[in-house]
Amino acid sequence: MTLPVVFIDGDQGTTGLQIHQRLQGRADLKLVTLPADRRKNPQSRMAAINACDIAILCLPDDAARAAVASIENPAVRVIDASSAHRTDPEWVYGFAQISAAQQKAIATAKRVSNPGCYPTGAVGLLRPLLDAGLVPRDYPVSINAVSGYSGKGRAGVDEFEGPDAAQATPFLIYGLGLAHKHVPEIQQFSGLFERPVFIPAYGSFRQGIVLTIALQLRLLSSGLTGGRLHACLEQHYAGSDFVEVMSMDQSRALSGLDPRTLNGTDKLRLMVFENAAHVMLAAVFDNLGKGAAGAAVQNLDLMIAGA
The missing domain is CATH 3.30.360.10 (Dihydrodipicolinate Reductase; domain 2)
Known part of the structure; x- marks a missing residue:
């Protein structure tokens, strides 16, 4: 079985660090981050996001929008921890406990916006x-x-x-x-x-x-x-x-x-x-738990299970 590749873009911020800590060492996925000298390189970030299965964006709003715009691979799924897409009708709101239907929507979604x-x-x-x-x-x-x-x-x-x-x-x-x-x-x-x-x-x-x-x-x-x-x-x-x-x-x-x-x-x-x-x-x-990183990991687990 091929492990899903999960790329964290912005893993040095408060939310990104917390997500990285939660995912590091997990055997059911392959975690990808960029080394320090490539984190701000547009080509490196674009290559990484288009090579992953699920990208978790821990970026300021404008940078998150730019990251999404750089996706050319239609198979890439995204969890955005910024507020850039939370009220966008084309994104699924990542609060699974709203309803059973919401949980199912997250599990199969291409684009999930993490709640604030x-x-x-x-x-x-x-x-x-x-x-x-x-x-x-x-x-x-x-x-x-x-x-x-x-x-x-x-x-x-x-x-x-x-x-x-x-x-x-x-x-x-x-x-x-x-x-x-x-x-x-x-x-x-x-x-x-x-x-x-x-x-x-x-x-x-x-x-x-x-x-x-x-x-x-x-x-x-x-x-x-x-x-x-x-x-x-x-x-x-x-x-x-x-x-x-x-x-x-x-x-x-x-x-x-x-x-x-x-x-x-x-x-x-x-x-x-x-x-x-x-x-x-x-x-x-x-x-930083249910209010950010914890919710992102919960959504990630739903998306992996629903793939």
């Missing part, structure tokens, strides 16, 4: 609830999220771990124009009719995300409770290897949410908190 880190939590929480009709598609959703500084890529790591780390801002809310590039992705794949408000932040920890969405019960169907929302999530993700829904009793026992709880794993943990008037949906996961 923040959208992984937002879509993971919202999509089942909107599909079930428990949260209206026109609900005025507001999302708050805090990520580790590795979410900025190498620039963030240099800022907090380099020679001027003492000057790094310990907590920073950004995206004040309310036009973060992840918003269209969140809206499209959650199923919202209106753009959500998204307020992201970076903290002075390397990796991990906590994302929350507050809901007012008075704006939902009469009699709807946090328990019913929780039951919907629990049913949707039952049996999932990568998404877990914490029980209501376990959630009530928590005194806080640490974004680093699932660091080093490829899992997404969802929670529901409630009082008489409000519900808070929450997600915790590793922005």
Whole structure:
């Protein structure tokens, strides 16, 4: 049996390094990367991407588009970890847990766009609830999220771990124009009719995300409770290897949410908190795990199995 050839383009960035670590040593594929003196050589990159079975692009958006444009071999399949193609209707969105149909689509796809880190939590929480009709598609959703500084890529790591780390801002809310590039992705794949408000932040920890969405019960169907929302999530993700829904009793026992709880794993943990008037949906996961490299490897495994 011929092993599938997997080429990582951009294996020195935060996501690329993580993917390389996960794939290195696997016996079911042949991993290809370019040596340092050829990484930025257009001819070398073009030759490598056209000689592989599956290319994983860990590049800035424009470079990812250029890499895809350089593909001449129609057999080459692509997983793009950038945001360049996430809302492109010709690409399959790489969040397999949306539905069984999505998993099958990824398995046979030529082009898969890896979800963004923040959208992984937002879509993971919202999509089942909107599909079930428990949260209206026109609900005025507001999302708050805090990520580790590795979410900025190498620039963030240099800022907090380099020679001027003492000057790094310990907590920073950004995206004040309310036009973060992840918003269209969140809206499209959650199923919202209106753009959500998204307020992201970076903290002075390397990796991990906590994302929350507050809901007012008075704006939902009469009699709807946090328990019913929780039951919907629990049913949707039952049996999932990568998404877990914490029980209501376990959630009530928590005194806080640490974004680093699932660091080093490829899992997404969802929670529901409630009082008489409000519900808070929450997600915790590793922005370099389920939020990036872990999702890419999950998609790769589906594509290899579906070949």
